[in-house]
Amino acid sequence: MIPYSRQSINLFDVLSVSKQLAFKSLTQGSKIEEFEAKVAEYVGAQYAVAVSSATAGLHLAVLALELPAKSEVITSPISFVASSNAILYSSHQPKFIDVERETINIDLNLVNQEVESNKNIRAIIPVHFAGLPCDMEKLARLRASKGIKIVEDAAHALGASYPNGKKVGSCEYSEMTVFSFHPVKSITTGEGGMITTNSYDLYKKLLRLRSHGINKLNDSFESSLLSTTSGLLNPWYYEMQELGFNYRLTEIQAALGVSQLSRLDSFIKKRKSRVAWYLRKLSVLPSVTPVQSNSSSLSAHHIFPIRVNYSQLDIPRARLMTSLRERGITTQVHYIPIPLHPHYQKLGFGVEKLPEAMSYYHEALTIPLYPSLRKSQQSKVIIELSNLIGASQEK
Ligand SMILES: Cc1ncc(COP(=O)(O)O)c(C=O)c1O
Numbered sequence: 411m412i413p414y415s416r417q418s419i420n421l422f423d424v425l426s427v428s429k430q431l432a433f434k435s436l437t438q439g440s441k442i443e444e445f446e447a448k449v450a451e452y453v454g455a456q457y458a459v460a461v462s463s464a465t466a467g468l469h470l471a472v473l474a475l476e477l478p479a480k481s482e483v484i485t486s487p488i489s490f491v492a493s494s495n496a497i498l499y500s501s502h503q504p505k506f507i508d509v510e511r512e513t514i515n516i517d518l519n520l521v522n523q524e525v526e527s528n529k530n531i532r533a534i535i536p537v538h539f540a541g542l543p544c545d546m547e548k549l550a551r552l553r554a555s556k557g558i559k560i561v562e563d564a565a566h567a568l569g570a571s572y573p574n575g576k577k578v579g580s581c582e583y584s585e586m587t588v589f590s591f592h593p594v595k596s597i598t599t600g601e602g603g604m605i606t607t608n609s610y611d612l613y614k615k616l617l618r619l620r621s622h623g624i625n626k627l628n629d630s631f632e633s634s635l636l637s638t639t640s641g642l643l644n645p646w647y648y649e650m651q652e653l654g655f656n657y658r659l660t661e662i663q664a665a666l667g668v669s670q671l672s673r674l675d676s677f678i679k680k681r682k683s684r685v686a687w688y689l690r691k692l693s694v695l696p697s698v699t700p701v702q703s704n705s706s707s708l709s710a711h712h713i714f715p716i717r718v719n720y721s722q723l724d725i726p727r728a729r730l731m732t733s734l735r736e737r738g739i740t741t742q743v744h745y746i747p748i749p750l751h752p753h754y755q756k757l758g759f760g761v762e763k764l765p766e767a768m769s770y771y772h773e774a775l776t777i778p779l780y781p782s783l784r785k786s787q788q789s790k791v792i793i794e795l796s797n798l799i800g801a802s803q804e805k
Pocket residue numbers: 463464465466489490492493537563565566589590591592601602603
């Protein structure tokens with residue numbers, strides 16, 4: 411079976427994890443710090459905080475912004491539910507803004523209009539869909555002129571770059587950036603995530619929130635009565651200063667992360683060459699259009715979504731996907747627009763103002779892409795797709 415995505419694990423990864431497991435600490439040790447320092451250096455940010463998932467990272471990032479109660483936060487409807495769930499966790503209100511047709515990233519002209527007309531918008535979580543960065547320079551103008559905070563959901567985009575050459579995660583245009591290390595992402599730690607920032611205050615707050623809200627770094631103690639005895643510091647003393655969580659990554663996961671990170675650039679290179687090959691082959695397939703084909707040089711190529719114009723074909727998407735599966739190829743749809751999920755429907759969200767998101771959703775199909783995908787497998791994908799689509803056109 412050719413999956414739509416898969417992790418690349420080699421012997422070095424296995425050895426790094428085994429060494430950590432056999433001889434070193436399992437949690438809260440120096441491997442996490444090494445992983446954080448290496449990710450920060452790679453993306454060009456001052457600080458990085460490892461967390462148990464990008465979902466946890468987004469939750470902490472929104473909390474760390476300390477927005478006024480019931481603020482509205484803009485995000486994309488074409489994303490995994492985690493992007494907007496982070497807003498709900500913090501009792502704020504997601505505001506879904508439609509995507510642009512060319513990139514399936516949030517439409518910044520519509521974002522501008524919303525911010526001009528809605529004073530309750532306090533933050534934006536742009537999603538770098540499929541690994542292609544949003545136009546952050548344009549977004550950053552809103553940050554400067556309206557004081558709006560930005561948290562980049564870069565779950566798909568470790569290894570991607572902005573047009574100025576800097577890496578996503580450098581936080582040149584945002585308060586914080588959040589990455590995911592779930593197995594189908596650029597690199598994996600099994601489950602895991604990382605928040606990067608250039609703000610020391612946010613860094614400290616994120617460290618605290620990741621670990622129960624307990625004091626970190628040079629936080630001074632609030633209680634001098636409990637923290638000292640006759641002027642001497644109590645060596646056992648720690649202090650929970652706010653309500654935090656246990657969102658820590660383990661040292662075993664960090665060992666895998668460090669090992670994987672050393673191959674990130676080669677993973678991205680392999681993804682790029684496979685995308686270039688698909689783009690050449692797909693140009694002759696009827697009723698199929700690649701998504702994001704014009705700006706793909708900046709992308710981390712997390713997934714390879716295409717649009718299939720099913721209205722021109724006799725084969726509905728469910729049958730196409732099932733038939734591809736019968737032929738050994740797994741495909742997926744990224745994503746069901748978030749406001750369509752029953753939980754969001756029950757909260758009163760709808761898709762009336764999201765025509766591009768809905769049009770994309772009706773046509774979307776993610777075909778296999780991952781670093782170890784072989785040319786013969788890519789050929790099989792194109793041949794089977796073209797057979798099924800061709801057969802349906804002949805009817
Ligand atoms: C855009 C986006 N944001 C956030 C997440 C959450 O990532 P994690 O699985 O690490 O919690 C995902 C996961 O797929 C995602 O696709």
